[in-house]
Amino acid sequence: MMKKTASFKFNKWLTGVLIPVLIALQCPLCPVPQAEAMSVYLTAPSAVIMDESTGAVLYSKSPNVKRAPASTVKILTALVILDRLPLDQWVTISSRVEGVEPSKLYLRGGEKIQVYDLLQAILMNSANDAALALAIGAAGSEYEFSKMMNQKAIALGAQNSNFKKASGLPAEGQYSTVYDLALIMRAAMNSVVIASILKKKASMMRTAEGKVYYLKSHNKMLWRRYDVIGKTGWTRQAGYCFVGSAGYAGKRLIVSMLGSKRLWTDVTAMAQAMSGYKPRELISYGDRGNDVFAIQSALRRAGYFHTRATGYYGKITVKAVRSFQRAKKIEADGIVGAETRAALSSYM
Template identity: 30%
Template sequence: MKFKKSLLSLILIFSICFVGAGKTFAIFGIEKKTTASLIGDAKSGGLFVAENVDESLPVASISKLMTYYLVKEKIAEGKLKLEDKVKVSRNASREEGSSLNLKAGEQISIKDLLDGLMIVSGNDSAVALAEAVAESESNFVTMMNEKAKELGLENSTFTNASGLTKNGQDNKMSTRDIFTLSKAIIEKYPEVLEYAKTTVLEQPARNFKKESTIPLVGQVEGVDGLKTGHTDEAGYCLVSTMKIKKGDSEFRVISVLMGAKTKADRAQYMKDMLNYVKQNIETRKLVDAEKFTRRVEVKSANQGYIELVPKEDLERVSMKGINYDTEVTVDDVKLPLKKGDKVGEIKVKNSKEVIATVDLVAKEDYSKAGIVKRIGRFFKTVFEVVETILP
C-alpha cells in the first residue's frame, strides 16, 4: 500500500537571548550608514545578518576577487605557472589608481603580479594578469562574466579586470554575490588568506615597497583577509573574513559592507560587525539523531507502522536568539525497507529559506505483513468505520 506524502511542520524552540536577525543592525545603525551589508558562515553559506543583499552595486577593487579566481583556475589547470614571466604591456602600465608601479616592457612573474593584485590592489597588476590569461582585457572580461554565471552570481556584471570606473561603466555585484565568490575562493584556494600576513609588500629587484591595503589584520583577532574597494561611485567597500574559536568549536565568517562614506568609517563599521557576530555566534544542534523519531502508520508493514530517524545530526553555526522551523516530508513508502533506506527529509528553515536538509531514514528493517495479518487489519478498519457511523 502506498503511503500518501505528508507534510508536518514542527517548531524548534530556543530561548531568546538577543533580538532576531532581522533587527540586529539596529544595535549600531549600520543599515543607515552603508548601501549594503552582510555577515555569513563561510562553511554552510548561511547568512546571519543582512541588509540589501541582492541589489547590484558598484564594487570597485572587490572586482579583483574574480580576477584572482580566474588566474588561480588557470594555474590549477596547468595553463599558467606562478614562476611564468609576463611582459608588461603599455596598456597595463598606463592603468590609473592603486598600482604595482609596472613599467611597459618589464618582465614580471605571475606570483609577483598576484601579490600586487591582492596585497596592494594594483590595477596595473589586474590588467597584466588579464592579458596573461586571455591575451586581452576584453577577452578576460568575457571570461569574468561567464564565470559569474557558472558560480551562480545572479546580480554581477563585469566590464574590466580592475574595478575602475571606465567610460561611465562600473563592475557591479550584489553583496550576496560577493559573499558567494569569497566563499568559493576560500574553499578552493585557501592560500588566498596568506596575503593578509604580509603587512608591507616588498619586491627589491624592482625597488618596490608599499603597505598592504588589507585592513583590520592584527586589530581584530582572527581577521585574515580579504579585499577592499573604493571609487567615487562605489564608496568605501570591504569584504573581511575572520576565524572564530569558542571552546572546542572553530568557524569562519565572511562579512561584507558597501558604500561607507570614508575609509575610517569603513574600518569602524566592519569592526562593529565582526565584534557583534563574535559575541553572538554559537554552534547549535538543530536536529538530534538520537532524540528525533517519527512513527508513520503503514498498514501493509508487518508491525503496522515504520519508524523514521535522521540519518545524522545537524549542527549549524548560528546567531543566538534565531528560531528555526523544521518541515518533515515523508515519501511514498515502498516495502520492504532496509535499515538506513531514505524515506523522506527534514528541512530546516529560517523565516525566508531552507538552510539545511537531513535525510529521514528507516530506523530498522521493515517487511510486508502476511496476507492473513493484512486481511485482519482490513476488517478491523471496516469495523471501526462502521462503529463510528452507526448510532
C-alpha cells in the same frame, strides 16, 4: 520511562535546533530578526555576513541591490588567474598598463614579473596596473578577460553581477551585489594561495631584471585585534567597499559590504557583532567606539548634532545629548542610557 525521555529530548532537539538550521540553509537570503539587525549599525547601505562553511546568511542589509564593486573585484580576478596561469609563470608587462589610474605600482612596459607576485600586488596593494597586466597575460585583452570573469562568477552562483574590468575601476554597466561578492569571497577562501596572501601585512616582489617593488596591505584590520582578512575597495562612485573573512568562535564568516562612508568603523562593527559584542548600557563623556558613532549619527538625523560623527563622545556630543533629552523631557544628564537610547531608536 527512559525511552520516553529520550524521545522527548530528540523531539526538542529536532524542533529547536535542526529544523531552524535547515530552514536557514534553504533560505539564504531570509532577513535576520529586526532586533538582531539593530545591533549592527552600519553606514554601508548594503552588507552581508555569511557562514563560510554552509553559505547560510546570518545578517543582510539590501543584499541584492546592484552597486559599483570597486577593487573587491580583484578577488574574482585572482580566482580566474589561478584557473588559467601557473604561479611561477613570468608575465611580460604590457605598455598598456602604464596609463591605468591609481592605485598602482607604476609598472613599466617590458618588465617581467611572476604570476604569484602580481597576485600579491592586486590583493595587498590593490595595484590596478598589476590587475590589467594579469588580464592581458591570461586573455590577451581586458575585454576577453571580462568574459572569463563573468563565466566564473556565474559558476559560483553570482547571478546579479556584471564585471568589465579586472581592477574594478569604474566602467559603464559594471555592477555586483554584496551577496554575490560574498559567494565569490567564500570560493576564494578555498584557495590556499589567496588566503595566505590576504594574511600578509607586507611583502615584496622582484622583476626578472632585478627591480624590487615593496608591498603593503591596504587592510587595516590586520593591525587590529580582530581576525579579519580581506580586500578593500574605493571609488567616488562606489564609496568604501570590503569583502573578507573573519574568524569567530573557531569558525569563519564571510563579510561583504558596499558603499560605506566609514569603512573601518563598519568593518569593526561587523566584527564586534560576530563576536557577540553588546552595546554598552551607558554611554558617556570620554567613550569611544561604533556605538558612540551610531548615537552621533542618530542625533544628527534628529537635528541635534551639527558636525561629522567621529565615534568619540566629547563635549559637543554631551551638549547634543542634553539638548535632545530636554526636547524629549528626559533628565538632561548628557548620558545615553536606556530611556535616551529608546528615544533615539527611530533615528538609528
